[in-house]
Amino acid sequence: MNPNNYLILAAILFTIGVYGVLVRRNAIIVFMSVELMLNAANLAFVAAARNTGTLDGLVIAFFVMVVAAAEVVVGLAIIVTIFRTRRSASIDEASLMKY
């Protein structure tokens, strides 16, 4: 199978993630979409590592997983704090500041 197809798949997953961030309102779902974007990048890295015959992409994938986990923890902490304050995880309701 042509490894370039994996790059295309990664691009599609990334686009789905972008779409999710832009249109969904629930902070958790938005957040999951961001994670999908990161994992799409991971897939692209691993596919590219296979394509180019280098190991860098595989190591990067490890780092990205750890960074994504750290991001999950910080993000969940912020979302849970907001949720406890407002009893809602809708990012549209978090809009005290307006232009």
Place this chain on the structure above:
Amino acid sequence: MKVSVEYQALAPIIILLASGVLSVLVEAFIPRTLRRPIQLMLVLASIVLAFAYVVINATAELAGDPLVNGGQVKGLRELAASGSIAIDGPGMVIQGIILLISFVAALLLAERQIDPQGDAFASRSSTLPGSEDERQFTAQGWLQTEIWPLYLFCVGGLLLFPVSNDFLTMFVALEVFSLPLYLIASMARRRRLLSQEAALKYFILGAFSSAFFLFGAALIYAATSSVNFSTVAVAMENSSQDGLIIPGIGMIAVGLLFKVGAVPFHQWVPDVYQGSPTPLTAFMSAATKVAAFGALLRVFYVAFGGMRWDWRPMMWVVAVLSMVIGSLLAVTQTDMKRMLAFSSVAHTGFILLGVISTSAAGLSSTLFYLLAYGFTSVGVFAIVGLVRDASGEATHLSQWAGLGKKSPWIATIFALFLLALAGIPLTSGFTGKFAVFTAAIDGGATPLVIVAVVASAVAAFFYARVIVLMFFTEPPVDGPSVVVPSALTTVAIGTSAAFTVLLGIAPQPVLDLVINAGLFIR
């Protein structure tokens, strides 16, 4: 397999991150009442020590590296940690600027005299805003010391960000300084809902943009089979995979331009600057911007230097949009912090002129501008934190009316900072703008400079409006007053004002320094 770590070159970063770990231990094992002084000493000492190492590295008499200017140039220039980190002239200048700003900002973060309840941070951020718990902890005078380990990790990440020499290190550094910032942004003592909302927006948009950065890096890696900047630059010269490279450059640019707060990636700037605790806003507006511009410069000079004809048009558009939209929206603001946030967006546009020049002059003028702007920005937000009424900071513009009559000193220094932001001669802002504009004209970006001059004129209008408001209107009856701060804030404001004046009157030593810093190593 030979693995080496250049401890001398990496000392500033290691010191900050190691003190961060130590600081976590202090949080875990030292009784609560002793934590604050210990943490504060740890923070200030590690920043001073790291700065000393930057100076030592920058002035080191080397045996003479024949590659660098025939061994004439002083100072360390080496690729550290197997080529992942590049310690070179511009990198060390940026590290120095970040450390200076971090020191001053740490003084602001530690201030606890301007709010009768304590410092600028919630006594316990886990309590619900407005709850009985919150009232109790505040009444008992609890101070949150967890911001200090976060702050140390953040500064460590900021130091690593502009000297990273591959996309992986840069991405990790980006997250290391961003994650603590998201958390500290949510911890304001007053207006906690606003603060938490700012943190949520900052986090979601920040994570969104760093995913773009990462995917861009993946595309570049797919095209060039490396993430190291020097290798990428060489591989791009004779690569035919423009279908991967051009989107890759674009997506990496999105990630970095978000961090510097350029239009159209600026939406988070006003909300986060307004909602965050003001001392943190001072730190973010200065240090984060300096580090992010350092990284932007390195990526676009070293890795994408050979592709400059492809990315310049994009940067032109971003620079014009930042200057015009930043200035125009700043005019319409009624909140002081939001106005300054939009002014910071406009300044991002001005600094981008230096990036676009892609020349030695462009690099050195950008470094100078960053130092000048950084200190002015810290000073301006430090003073914003001083003007208060019973409910906290009074940031509405109308509340600033007649401040010059009530507190002539503070109002004068504030006016000085505003003049520097507007770029009036004899302030640092003028020297910086002049240097950047000259470099841009030499680099063939004359139309951009014309836009920049017009935008500066518009910007001068809203700065002047605040000055007129402070000095030539009657103060409102129940207006806010200027709190007398402790020595910490006084030193911070004094340092910022001194830099603003000195860099305007006698900029030559610093100009020499940034010119002698030379170019990025490859």
Place this chain on the structure above:
Amino acid sequence: MGQGNVYLPIFFLGLLAFGFAVFSVAAASFTGPKRYNRAKVDAYECGIQPAQAQLGGGRFPVKYYITAMLFIIFDIEIVFLYPWAVSFDALGLFGLIEMIIFILTVLVAYAFVWRRGGLEWD
């Protein structure tokens, strides 16, 4: 050494793991006391009490999130041990020392969580 011998240690490791699993289960059924009660015959012996589903999925206490977050962050650090384990002999003493430093750093985070009561359920 022939080609087949390279996989011999892996085979023995697999055998050992299988043997240990069988031994553990068997030993537990021989030595453990057997006292059945209501909780034992539930679907799970631990976790949330089974209850009528609430409208909209109901709410979990925040404590679950904290535990989950701590689990994620400490769990994922293991990932860095894999590349080290693969090139362990090539990296030598340097790699070992770096890995010890890394684990100590994680330990510091663990100490913080423990001292701040992050591991206490109530």
